Every structure is written in structure tokens, then in C-alpha cells.
Amino acid sequence: MNKPLKIALILGSTRDARFAPIPAAWMMEQAAARGDVELELVDLKEFDLPLFNEKASNAWMPSEDPRAVAWQKRIGEFDGYIVVTAEYNHSITGALKNAFDQAYVEWAHKPIGFLAYGGVGGARAVEHARNIAVELQMVPVRTGVHIGGSDYIATVHQRQPMSTISEHIAPSAQTMLNEIVWWGNATRTQRELDAQAAG
Ligand SMILES: Cc1cc2nc3c(=O)[nH]c(=O)nc-3n(C[C@H](O)[C@H](O)[C@H](O)COP(=O)(O)O)c2cc1C
Numbered sequence: 001m002n003k004p005l006k007i008a009l010i011l012g013s014t015r016d017a018r019f020a021p022i023p024a025a026w027m028m029e030q031a032a033a034r035g036d037v038e039l040e041l042v043d044l045k046e047f048d049l050p051l052f053n054e055k056a057s058n059a060w061m062p063s064e065d066p067r068a069v070a071w072q073k074r075i076g077e078f079d080g081y082i083v084v085t086a087e088y089n090h091s092i093t094g095a096l097k098n099a100f101d102q103a104y105v106e107w108a109h110k111p112i113g114f115l116a117y118g119g120v121g122g123a124r125a126v127e128h129a130r131n132i133a134v135e136l137q138m139v140p141v142r143t144g145v146h147i148g149g150s151d152y153i154a155t156v157h158q159r160q161p162m163s164t165i166s167e168h169i170a171p172s173a174q175t176m177l178n179e180i181v182w183w184g185n186a187t188r189t190q191r192e193l194d195a196q197a198a199g
Helices: 021-032 066-075 094-101 123-135 149-157 166-198
Strands: 005-011 037-043 080-086 111-117 145-147
Touching: 005 021, 005 066, 005 166, 021 037, 021 080, 021 111, 021 145, 021 166, 037 166, 080 123, 080 166, 094 123, 111 123, 111 149, 111 166, 145 149, 145 166
Parallel strands: 005 037, 005 080, 080 111, 111 145
Antiparallel strands: none
8 A cells, every 4th residue: 555645734714713623623533544644734824924925936936935935845745735715705715825826846746625615615715726726736636525505504604513514525525535645646656756857
């Protein structure tokens, strides 16, 4: 069996009263029983990222702000990503877009999946995020985990526990993890070959 993939579970919203940590804890539990992935929580809020203020993306030149460099170093440790995605005005949060922009090299050639919530399951935010991910040379996986409709009202607005909706979304969480593992192994192998070829 392949070495377990190291996957970051990124909290994509940063406001004090955010819902994001609740589904993130649930997602950690969904992955815990699997031997093929190791999820690690990465909280955007802990990185104090400035609004992007570099001379260019780090696709072209190294970033100067130490907070951007620390963010790049952290996300560079992973084989793939799952982003806990709130929908703000039919897109991702400004904080998450800024965090995507603050790196390039580290995101590239890795899979990304989304656990989203909103009236329509955060679907509009996820579609935007997938477009951004493609430009960052990532592989957005087909399946997402969407907390929508009455499940959204119950958990986000009424703050009922995730256990009340878990059986509705657990199958998609496992399918998404399967897809992350497939692409994660494929892209890790190719990144290793690229590194060997580069000496
Ligand atoms: C600025 C803002 C814009 C929002 N826009 C949407 C939206 O377009 N669609 C939606 O389903 N919910 C929207 N909501 C409601 C969010 O789904 C809800 O507040 C959720 O808790 C936000 O995620 P967070 O708690 O992790 O910040 C919006 C919330 C905020 C604060």
C-alpha cells in the first residue's frame, strides 16, 4: 500500500463567530478510520496573512512578506487539500481568495476537494474555487461535500450537532476522500519523478 497522503484540512473562513470548525471536526472523524490519508487542520486565522502585497505571485519571484512565506511553507508540506468553504455573496470568502493568491508553487500538481455549506450547499462558492484551483495547476476532484437546504438551516443557523445530518453527507465525504487519494497518489508519484529529473 502507498504511504498515507498528508492532506491539509483548511478552514476557509476567519470571522470570530464562524461555523467552519464544526464541519471540520466532523471531516477529521470521517477520515480517521482510513489508512490512506492523514488529515491535518490548517486554520487560516492563525496565519495573519496580509492582503496580497507582493511584487508578483511566487510563480515568478520569491515572496517578501514573512507571513506569506510562512503560509507557503506550511501548505507546501501537503500532498493535497480539503477546504472547508463558506459561501459569501455567491463566492468564497475574501480571506480564502487572498490565501490562494499568496502561493502558487506549493499548490501546483496536487488534488483539492471542498466541504461547503450554504443555502444551496455552498455550490456557487465551490464552482468559483474550482476555477481558481485550475489556474493554480491543481486537480479539483469531482465530488464535494455540501451541507445545504434543511441540513444547512439545522446545523449553521440552529447549531444542531453534525450527528443530526451526518448520514446525509458521509457517503460523499468518503467518495471525495477516495478521489483525493487516487489523484494524490498519481500526482505525488509524478512530483517525485519531476524532482528526480531536476536532480
Ligand atoms: C458576508 C456574508 C455573505 C453571505 N452570503 C451567502 C451566500 O451568498 N450564500 C449562502 O448560502 N450564505 C451566505 N451567507 C450566510 C453563510 O452561509 C453563513 O453566515 C455561514 O455561517 C458563513 O460561514 P462561516 O460561519 O464559516 O463564516 C453569507 C454570510 C456572510 C457573513
